[in-house]
Amino acid sequence: MNKNNRGLTALAALMATLIGAGTANAADTQLVRIGFAGPLTGPSAHQGLDVEHGVSIAIEEANQQQLKLGDKVAQFKLVSEDDVADPRTGTAVAQRLVDSKVAVVIGHYNSGTSIPASKIYADAGIPQISPSATNPALTRQGIKTVFRVVNDDATLGRYAGNYLVKTLQAQRIAIFDDRTAYGQGLADEVTKAVKAAGGNVVVREYTNDKSTDFNAILTTAKSQKVDAVFFAALDYQAAPMAKQMKNLGLKARFMNIGNLPNDEFKKMAGSAAEGVYAWNYGTPLLEMPKGAAFEQKLKAKFGTGVVQSSPAAYDATWAAITAMVKAQSADPAVYLPVLKSESYEGVTGTIAFDEFGNLKSPAATVFQFADGGWKTLSVERD
Known part of the structure; x- marks a missing residue:
């Protein structure tokens, strides 16, 4: 065998090894889609982006930790939708997220979009955790899949x-x-x-x-x-x-x-x-248990600090991920009971829900x- 043929054979062997490794890695991972919905354009875009930033940092950290669901490493992926703070657009966005097979939705930002969207998520059995929608009606509908991580109005x-x-x-x-x-x-x-x-x-x-x-x-x-x-x-x-x-x-x-x-x-x-x-x-950022560290993370990644709801969005995302890991499943039907009963120590404080899906110990x-x-x-x- 001449030198060129030996080189080609070695290259082919290396490619086969890499392809095999890639296949094995793919087989050992589970894609988990996490939905976000909020205004990313229009006059409230700075608020919606702030929420999206909190979700994004939580997902990045979770992926770095190589968290396992059963015998597979979870690969969390953000699926983001712009509802332009409009209720009609919000319901269309909600259906798109359901069709994308997200395991949870963090959002919506506004009460006016969260309330009609909640019915669509409920019909699909998908938990919805809002970091900012505060109208009391959101958690008074008798829907078992809706939560919020802030005070209500x-x-x-x-x-x-x-x-x-x-x-x-x-x-x-x-x-x-x-x-x-x-x-x-x-x-x-x-x-x-x-x-x-x-x-x-x-x-x-x-x-x-x-x-x-x-x-x-x-x-x-x-x-x-x-x-x-x-x-x-x-x-x-x-x-x-x-x-x-x-x-x-x-x-x-x-x-x-x-x-x-x-x-x-x-x-x-x-x-x-x-x-x-x-x-x-909530409490002032620098009085939150992990507020200062979170602010540094946000500035390092996005060049801007907290506007309002990114710490709550981060905690909402981690509450869902923690429940999935404890339940060893991203199937909402399996991890939803854990989400209802768990207690998670987050940036904003303790995240634990009452029977209606409201935060047990909110502050203002x-x-x-x-x-x-x-x-x-x-x-x-x-």
Whole structure:
């Protein structure tokens, strides 16, 4: 055999070995698809991307650990969908994720998309864990496959209403909402809490989640001499409202819930951010058990820190993965009972669910923007 033939034979043997090894590796692994759904375009894209980042880091870490399901190494793969924060698109996205045979869905970001999508996941038997959808209706449908890893708005609305009346001493309050499932439900809860605490809701108005001109309802609030304004909407609407309150000379204190304590609001609101109050779900990042380390991971991978819900998204993803590993299966029918009963120590704290799929021990924090940054005022727990 000449030298060239010997070389070809050796190369062929090497290729056969590599192909055989690849086949063996493929046979020893199990692909597990993890779905994500949220707004990746539009005005809430920064929030949706933040959630996706949390899911992505959890999946990357899980793959590095070579976790086993039975005799196979799980290979977790992210299947990401953009629901543009629209309920109709959300249901179409949900069906695509079901058709993709995902083992779990982390999302949706908004309550208005999460609630209709939850029925589609339930019909397919696929667990859905939202890191951010807070409308109480999500877990009051009697659906056994739906969970959330944040406070619901019944609790946070009670905190906010009490704080407005008892701490800020507000008596004439205007309450506005964006008419989404999230905004309207939250504003209704705050209204109930204000009245229960002895305050007066003298203006109760709504807009929509596309509007950025609030001069009409703010003028009404000014004419009623309100001393506080509460707006149940996301940061891209809260910022122009804060600006317009300043321009109108409306001196009332301004409060929002949900996703305000971030740098994006500061950029959008400018000097009007000063003095704004904001409730947020969970504890402050640097007070979370593993918050500082998570922030470093996020910046190293994506060049940006936490916006709002990425720590909760990370924990939601790991809660599902941990349940799969404990059950030794990615089949939802097999690991769902473990997910319901497990306790997982995450970035945000202990993740454990009650009988409805709500977090057993949620917390909430009130902040104020002062001297160029968000200051923690109080952390509340029931």
